[in-house]
Amino acid sequence: MAPANVRAPQPDRLGRGPAPRGSGRRDTVRRLSPPRCPRRAMRPTARVTTPAPYAATRSRKTKGSNRVSTVAGHQTEAWNRRAAELGLVGVAACFGLTFTMIQGAIRDIPPWSFIAFRFLLAAAVLLVPYGRAVRRLPAAGWRAGLVLGILLIGGYAFQTIGLAHTTASNSGFITGLYVVFTPILAWLLLRQAISGRVWGCIVLAAFGLLLLSGFGGAWRPFGDALTLGCSLAFAAHIIVTDRAIRRFPVGPLVAVQLGVCGTAALAVAVATGDLVVPADTGTWWAIAFTAVVASAVAYFVQSYAQQRTSPVRASLLLATEPAFAGLFGFWLADDRLTALGWAGAGIMLLAVLLAEAGSTAGLLPRALRTGRFAASRRRPPEPTPQTRRS
Numbered sequence: 001m002a003p004a005n006v007r008a009p010q011p012d013r014l015g016r017g018p019a020p021r022g023s024g025r026r027d028t029v030r031r032l033s034p035p036r037c038p039r040r041a042m043r044p045t046a047r048v049t050t051p052a053p054y055a056a057t058r059s060r061k062t063k064g065s066n067r068v069s070t071v072a073g074h075q076t077e078a079w080n081r082r083a084a085e086l087g088l089v090g091v092a093a094c095f096g097l098t099f100t101m102i103q104g105a106i107r108d109i110p111p112w113s114f115i116a117f118r119f120l121l122a123a124a125v126l127l128v129p130y131g132r133a134v135r136r137l138p139a140a141g142w143r144a145g146l147v148l149g150i151l152l153i154g155g156y157a158f159q160t161i162g163l164a165h166t167t168a169s170n171s172g173f174i175t176g177l178y179v180v181f182t183p184i185l186a187w188l189l190l191r192q193a194i195s196g197r198v199w200g201c202i203v204l205a206a207f208g209l210l211l212l213s214g215f216g217g218a219w220r221p222f223g224d225a226l227t228l229g230c231s232l233a234f235a236a237h238i239i240v241t242d243r244a245i246r247r248f249p250v251g252p253l254v255a256v257q258l259g260v261c262g263t264a265a266l267a268v269a270v271a272t273g274d275l276v277v278p279a280d281t282g283t284w285w286a287i288a289f290t291a292v293v294a295s296a297v298a299y300f301v302q303s304y305a306q307q308r309t310s311p312v313r314a315s316l317l318l319a320t321e322p323a324f325a326g327l328f329g330f331w332l333a334d335d336r337l338t339a340l341g342w343a344g345a346g347i348m349l350l351a352v353l354l355a356e357a358g359s360t361a362g363l364l365p366r367a368l369r370t371g372r373f374a375a376s377r378r379r380p381p382e383p384t385p386q387t388r389r390s
């Protein structure tokens with residue numbers, strides 16, 4: 001038993017027995033220690049307190065940074081769209097350049113033979129980098145390429161047959177009317193709203209096309225109706241391209257549609273007895289240029305650019321093809337445009353410039369409003385954060 005004058009240790013409310021005090025033996029009472037914890041957990045924590053003005057400054061800085069990143073994203077998207085639309089103008093220029101070459105080539109071989117060699121060679125060119133991708137294309141992608149190829153060869157077929165029953169000026173003007181039919185089809189099929197500015201540019205471009213083509217001769221109902229089918233086919237091709245390129249890769253899709261177009265033209269040439277192998281070297285050069293540059297590259301660029309712009313704007317930019325055709329004809333083939341023709345070409349280019357100005361108007365003021373320069377305003381000096389132990 002413990003001596004009477006030694007007080008027994010009493011546990012505290014946490015169950016830990018304190019060490020005995022006084023003259024009692026220390027080894028007779030065991031001190032209950034708390035469970036061992038990691039050294040980092042045993043350290044006292046410090047909480048950083050931020051004064052209210054400094055917290056508001058940090059909040060403004062975060063919002064300004066978000067504004068800067070948002071504006072930078074908008075500007076990058078705007079520049080990508082502008083580059084895509086410039087690519088479409090280049091495609092229209094390329095198509096306009098081919099008129100002079102095709103005129104010389106079809107004197108040596110029939111038009112269907114030229115179309116067949118052109119598009120089959122273009123498909124073969126695209127199969128070199130995209131052969132494996134074409135094999136991996138799903139069935140829906142093959143169907144989309146088939147529809148695009150049918151629309152493309154349908155446009156050429158209606159234009160070729162209609163040209164035999166109408167005048168060249170009527171054919172040129174009615175073919176260019178796809179710039180009007182494309183927004184109508186986009187509104188009917190895609191439910192895309194068209195702004196008043198774009199409608200004004202479309203009407204202006206159609207009027208310029210009317211002046212450029214020298215339209216004013218007699219109507220040829222059968223030939224004009226066939227050419228109208230060509231215009232509708234090209235407008236539908238732009239609309240279907242807009243839908244297909246959002247689901248399938250561009251390269252394989254273009255390769256399939258060009259292959260379908262060339263195969264269909266080859267079948268027509270064989271059926272009509274117009275399949276002729278060219279014997280002139282100049283004709284082969286024309287086939288090679290139109291196949292590689294004006295078909296493989298041009299349709300790839302068109303499909304790629306339509307990923308970044310609307311089909312209505314694409315049709316408006318591609319409608320400058322007759323203006324470039326007149327320009328290259330004047331430069332290369334010594335063709336002479338009338339005063340009305342030059343006025344029409346200028347009006348078409350003016351319509352394109354007005355459409356481009358409308359797409360990029362207000363970009364810099366929007367950037368100024370949304371904080372590109374607001375983020376760089378002078379901020380109050382950041383105070384040193386104060387700490388206190390909890």
